[in-house]
Amino acid sequence: MTTTDTTTVETPSAPRVTEEELARRARRSELTSRWFWRILSYIAVLAIWEFALLDIFSFLRGSPLDPKLLPGPSEVVSTFFEIWGEGTMPAAFQATLTRIAVGFGLSFLIGAMIGILMQSKWFEGFFKDAVLISLSAPGLIWVLITAIIFGNRPLGPTIAIILTTFALVTVNVSEGIKALPKDLLDMAKSFRVSVFKRNRQIVIPHLAPYLFTGLRFGFSIAWKVTVLTEVFSSSEGIGFEMRISAVLFDMSEFLTWILAFFFFALFLEKVVLEAIERRYFRWRQAVTAT
């Protein structure tokens, strides 16, 4: 490290470029091989499911399994397009996503507010156990309670989402505030940087990764809880559609909904959230890359 540093003082960057280029190439080849194994795992699972799973299950049951109860991926995909053509899928997704957006939006605000309040000793004492319970209790509990109390009214899922996810946001916000970079704030103060600029350029960027972690984990739980509430107590949405196909023993349709659910979650995680991460947390990747 030292030698590179002093070389750059005298000869600007000539040997550096190749070093960076080498590192980039190494990273690229590692990425390619990782993707190769990832795709291979999909192919393997799909192949076993299509060609061997029915026989395996028949063997395990001790009697032949009705192929209708375990359709292969090719059939599920064709059912997927059928349902897609009928137009029920976008409507179901819209219903589910609206619930998540409202419920988790509120939960995020409430969670962040409690996180800020918990900086005071008294409020910390007041909220501490509630946060702990929310973190450790299985979401199913709230789903059942709200289903019993609210039936199929829209408030049920909203409250279930808030109760299961607010604590994740609270914990992250609270930790972020506790870890505020005092040395940077002092630096800014001694350079007479205004309070507004200090908040905008130090406090918010510092809290952003904490908020983002809360958002990410909270969202993944909100998603599962919402679908669960729909299974129990709703008349629209992805969970509702799953319940209907399960009741009708329509395995192909049931798996289609699971497939759609899975793809959508993957899309959110890999495309939307990672794009946000790349855009706003480029500096962190810079840190880990060196």
Add this chain to the structure above:
Amino acid sequence: MAEIRIKNLHKEFGVGSDKVVALEDVNLDITGHSFVSIVGPSGCGKSTLLNILTGIETPTNGTVEITSDGHVAAPGYVFQAARLLPWRTVTDNLMFVQEDRSDDTKKRCQRYLEMVQLGDKGDKFPGELSGGMQQRVGIARAFSIEPDVLFMDEPFSHLDAITARALRRELHHMWDETKKMVVFVTHDVGEAVELSNRILVFAKGGRLEDDIQIDLPFPRDPADDEVAVAKAHVLRKFEELDLLAS
């Protein structure tokens, strides 16, 4: 021209039996294009003095005036760690402490980055730079607001010897070029002798024990006889103080 006037400065911490005197009746004038090093053993009050000069702490008694041509002087700071915003690029870190975002300001920031040999690193994030480069950005940031006085608190103590040496050379060059006053706190006597034209030696209990002028030409090579003699002189002073203290 910048001027620092310290009169009867006294600083205590705590009360009753816990009372600790950090600085005792310090009188001091620093003027113009000086490079003043403050040296002394740990607990001699050198950090306290810097904190009072920079306004982080207030004196118990006495006055401190930092002026430039009759106005309140604008200070710049270099800290022990670089203290850069990790989520801002190098250029944006310099822009962060500026009052405006005009083209002139941007050009000035770029000029100081070039002065610390980082003219091509403006778009990098601090995490992509080595420790020495980060500290250089911190130095460029302090110079970029064109302060009347620069306060530096052991800015090279976290760096390895070779990097620190290169940076000392750059700092001397910048001091020479910009004609700023520098107040430099260090525990490294060699560093103080290499850089300063005046060394203030503080003893335990916060007394200003010695005020040494060093009128050797720059750049100073530590291997040079005269520089070695000056260093030995300051070190001897240190040892005497140590004996008195124990």
